[in-house]
Amino acid sequence: MSYRREHRASRTSLFDGLDGLEEGRVRASSSYSHEISEPENDKAMDNLQDRVSLLKRLTGDIHEEVESHNRMLDRMGNNMDASRGVMSVTMDRFKMVFEKKSNSRMCKLVGFFVVLFLTIYFLIR
Template identity: 75%
Template sequence: MSYRREHRASRASLFDSLDGIEEGGLRASSSYYPLDDHGNDKAMDSLQDRVIFLKRLTGDIHEEVESHNRMLDRVGNGMDASRGIMSGTMDRFKMVFEKKSSRRTCILVASFVISFFIIIYLFRVFRYFMFG
């Protein structure tokens, strides 16, 4: 209820201030529009402090963005270098598999590696069943 009373009171004061309007312009009353230089100076100083703070903040954001751009450029260059190395490795790998003797050697090595892992697995299973 107090909100409605305040709203009505502010509305009434607005219409009372409209009574001060004359045909040539506004009749300014010093009680309704106080000119406070000290308050204006204080508000200007506060605004200036906020602007300085925002300027520093945007400068920090700019520096952070620049550092991230440099870091992304380095990562991109590293990825390009690794892509070149990887393509060279794949080319060599293709050359190895194109030769029949090399293919047999690779199959032999792969079968030894697979046999090794199977033997390790069997030993672990055997040890589990024997020693629980």
């Protein structure tokens, strides 16, 4: 409750000197009042215009970057789809090899790979 009273008191003291509109500007208490001259206003508008143009260029650059990343992601997605197709064909071929009933041929193939692996291992070591 005391917080609200303090808040209201500080707010009231802040806006006590506000008299209203005089000659197109707000006149505040004497410690806050100042007039803005026309050259200062033009300078402030020029600064604001420079900032707006900078932000416009920045958003344009961000837009171009996002577009280039979207194109890159589309190409990557297409490449992944193509590789998925190649992998499915390869897996189908492996299934056909493993479904055949020639066990002696499969044993020879597995034995060859084991011997090849061991030979390479001992040569590297």
